[in-house]
Amino acid sequence: METTPVAPHPDYDLLRPIEQPGKSFYYIVAVLLVIILYAGVLYIRQVYYGLGVTGMAQPVTWGFYIINFVFFIGISHAGTLISAILRLSQAEWRRPITRMAEVITAIVLAIGGLHPIIDLGRPDRALHLFYNGRLQSPLLWDVTSITAYFTASTVYLYLPLIPDIAILRDRGVKPRWLYEFLSWGWQGTEKQHKVLNRAINILMVVVIPIAISVHTIISYIFAMTVQPGWHSTIFGPYFVVGAIFSGIAAILVLMIVFRKVFHLERYLKQVHFSYLGLLLLVMSLLWFYFTFSEYLTGYYGHEPNEMRVFWYKFSGDFAPYFWAMVCCNFLVPLILLGNRRTRTIPGILVASISVIIGMWLERLIIVVPSLANPRLPYPTGIYIPTHTEWMLFLGGISVFVFGYMMFARFFPVISIWEIEEGRQESAKAVSERIHSYMPDPDESPTKV
Amino acid sequence: MMNKKLINSLQVLSISLIWLLFTGIAVWILNLIKESLRLHDSPDASVGISLVAIPVFFTLSSVLTYVFIGLRKGRKKDDEE
Amino acid sequence: MKWGMVIDLQKCTGCGECVAACKLENNVAIVAPKESEMGRTMLWMDMLTVYEGEYPRLRVRQFPRPCMHCDHPPCTKVCPVRATYKNEEGIVAQIYPQCIGCRYCMAACPYTVKSFNWYKPEWAPGIRETTNPDVSVRPVGVVEKCTFCVHRLQKAKEQAKSEGRNLREGDFQTACAESCPAGAIVFGDLENTGHRVNHLSHSPRATKLLEDLGTEPKVIYLKEVD
Numbered sequence: 091m092e093t094t095p096v097a098p099h100p101d102y103d104l105l106r107p108i109e110q111p112g113k114s115f116y117y118i119v120a121v122l123l124v125i126i127l128y129a130g131v132l133y134i135r136q137v138y139y140g141l142g143v144t145g146m147a148q149p150v151t152w153g154f155y156i157i158n159f160v161f162f163i164g165i166s167h168a169g170t171l172i173s174a175i176l177r178l179s180q181a182e183w184r185r186p187i188t189r190m191a192e193v194i195t196a197i198v199l200a201i202g203g204l205h206p207i208i209d210l211g212r213p214d215r216a217l218h219l220f221y222n223g224r225l226q227s228p229l230l231w232d233v234t235s236i237t238a239y240f241t242a243s244t245v246y247l248y249l250p251l252i253p254d255i256a257i258l259r260d261r262g263v264k265p266r267w268l269y270e271f272l273s274w275g276w277q278g279t280e281k282q283h284k285v286l287n288r289a290i291n292i293l294m295v296v297v298i299p300i301a302i303s304v305h306t307i308i309s310y311i312f313a314m315t316v317q318p319g320w321h322s323t324i325f326g327p328y329f330v331v332g333a334i335f336s337g338i339a340a341i342l343v344l345m346i347v348f349r350k351v352f353h354l355e356r357y358l359k360q361v362h363f364s365y366l367g368l369l370l371l372v373m374s375l376l377w378f379y380f381t382f383s384e385y386l387t388g389y390y391g392h393e394p395n396e397m398r399v400f401w402y403k404f405s406g407d408f409a410p411y412f413w414a415m416v417c418c419n420f421l422v423p424l425i426l427l428g429n430r431r432t433r434t435i436p437g438i439l440v441a442s443i444s445v446i447i448g449m450w451l452e453r454l455i456i457v458v459p460s461l462a463n464p465r466l467p468y469p470t471g472i473y474i475p476t477h478t479e480w481m482l483f484l485g486g487i488s489v490f491v492f493g494y495m496m497f498a499r500f501f502p503v504i505s506i507w508e509i510e511e512g513r514q515e516s517a518k519a520v521s522e523r524i525h526s527y528m529p530d531p532d533e534s535p536t537k538v
Numbered sequence: 539m540m541n542k543k544l545i546n547s548l549q550v551l552s553i554s555l556i557w558l559l560f561t562g563i564a565v566w567i568l569n570l571i572k573e574s575l576r577l578h579d580s581p582d583a584s585v586g587i588s589l590v591a592i593p594v595f596f597t598l599s600s601v602l603t604y605v606f607i608g609l610r611k612g613r614k615k616d617d618e619e
Numbered sequence: 620m621k622w623g624m625v626i627d628l629q630k631c632t633g634c635g636e637c638v639a640a641c642k643l644e645n646n647v648a649i650v651a652p653k654e655s656e657m658g659r660t661m662l663w664m665d666m667l668t669v670y671e672g673e674y675p676r677l678r679v680r681q682f683p684r685p686c687m688h689c690d691h692p693p694c695t696k697v698c699p700v701r702a703t704y705k706n707e708e709g710i711v712a713q714i715y716p717q718c719i720g721c722r723y724c725m726a727a728c729p730y731t732v733k734s735f736n737w738y739k740p741e742w743a744p745g746i747r748e749t750t751n752p753d754v755s756v757r758p759v760g761v762v763e764k765c766t767f768c769v770h771r772l773q774k775a776k777e778q779a780k781s782e783g784r785n786l787r788e789g790d791f792q793t794a795c796a797e798s799c800p801a802g803a804i805v806f807g808d809l810e811n812t813g814h815r816v817n818h819l820s821h822s823p824r825a826t827k828l829l830e831d832l833g834t835e836p837k838v839i840y841l842k843e844v845d
Contacts, residue, residue: 139738139739139759140736140737140738140739140759140760141735141737141760142654142659142738145657146737147657147658147659147737148658148659148660148725148731148734148735149658149725149731151722151725151726151735152722152726206721209721209722210719210760211718211719211720211721211722211735211759211760211761211762212718212719212720212758212759212760212761213719215700215717215719215720218717218719219699219700219719220566221569221573222573222700222717223566223570223699223700224570224573224574224579224584224698224699224700224701225567225570225571225574225583225584225588226574226579226580226584226696227698227699227723228697229699229721229723230570230587230699231587234587234591235591237563238591238594238595238598241559241560241595241598242594242598245598245601245602252605267541267545270542270545271545271548271549274549274605274606274609275610275613276609277612277613277614279612279613279614280612281608281611281612282608282609282612282613284608284612285604285605285608285612286605286608286609289601289605289608292601293598293601296594296597296598296601300594311723314696314697314727315693315697315726316693316727316729316832317726317727461726464731465729465730465731466667466684466730466731466828467668467669467670468665468667468731469658470658471656471658577701579701579704
């Protein structure tokens, strides 16, 4: 299959943002850079004065930074995991989605991975992890698994990008050296396709367990302690489900944004939203199931310390957040996505945003109440994040938007060659596959 | 053509850097095991984790190298556009 | 050798002398009132209050709370850089220059005994000159807690060595034990049958905080008997 360009490229819609970037790109980038710069200044101030500039205190010693760490890493599960599962299950409708999902992972993971460092009281000593680290600490498990996931997902993003980079190289898009360098001499020969497909197949199998391990291990940070509300065996799968849940919501929001901004209606059709919307609904139900099991076992056991945390969430200081979370993560998606008439693109957008907010609240509800209710009778205040913490949160989101825009500026957000491959081969492959599941017409031996 | 040579050597350099990175990670983990043995600080846990982690990193770099070499070998014989 | 402490709640009057003595002995920073209201008070030895029952049968109990120096400390396990560890004499120690300030040990401690240096510690001009030269002043961004006055142990050991004898019971006392006017705090070697703590820790009144967690604290409380 050749990728030599013909004058008007059939997928020119996907190339336009790279070849002819609009002016608004620069305006948005400027605004984002200002926010990022401001957040950076606040961070330097925090390093200078100490963590006292945050709202954290004793006993709530972990706040926004750890919450956002868990939240961002959760969002990152969108990408590679979903894309790998869809590729593995040979879902043909995946073709325009996988790239977008993988980019989320790579960017958000880098942001999320930085959060524990932002949270350090002594970031200047972060290198102690390298020469005096202790592999028995769950934090070191995290360092290892996040590094593995980040490298794996970057490779998994990069390899399927090579043929598209070659398209851009062949079209002479500037900066030429970049595309020349990254395309690794791709010419689209049969042998090259074979090598690439084999590598992608290996990677998608490797990447799924790594992705699951990452969020499991993040839950272990909490579950490995003996604190009420944290010390739970279902935390691993509970976090993984929550991560995939928030990840799908993030993909949906991005798909809707790109569809609108880049006019990708031809590529991202109702069916993609409808399928992913249903997946989001399933994850919502699964999330509810886990939440229900987690709290029911705590409640029924009625261990006094566990109950203090329980009531703190159900009717105490955190009740507004807790019930908002239940609405955002369960009721809203259930109503909007469970009903065919509201399972439209605007409906899905509302549900997805609601899920993202809800999942952030879930992280808040997991981190803070257990710390705010120590076992011994201490006076406890309430954790109120400061301006610094809010701005660093906003800064993190800005870095994400900025990173995504930079990616979309230089690379196609929808895989051109996979769409092309789909056009040429999918119909045949699918009909053959269907043929293979169906009962054979009769007993007489026929040629398959 | 000078430019092509430069890009070519940069590509080789980048793939070597990836190997260097992953070897560095492996050395780091081995160093942590050594440290935990020295301090009697649950070396069993460290060994267990490294048994999983190190092969993962080397699988990744092997896959990348496989693609890198595979794409070069798979190029058309005549080097014309 | 296994250093431990026995606190007799029958004798404790809740006067708070141990809290003050500890603070002075260990150069524990004094935070501004506003910070203190936020919950950033730094106390290695704290006096906790428990309210039992309801009016008119309300009963207020107070008890001093140092670090428990658990035999199975949940805090040392989670430290990513070995900035906290249990030494061979059973003391759970902090290594301030090693701590990266992740505060994982604070989150993992079921007794919530650790304090964090949210800001650089500062002393009023007069107090600065009276800081204890034997105890290092902690920098900003690290976790600290009760060390069983380990600096006194070092001194006592050197003294005993120079005199060519073994450590005696009275040689090493923590500041809180020494200062307690009611003699409620007794400190010593739990494994040495000659020490009072060994004897007291076998008292029928002996109890440990949150014993069911299996942390095996080396601070033992003697219950009040009414």
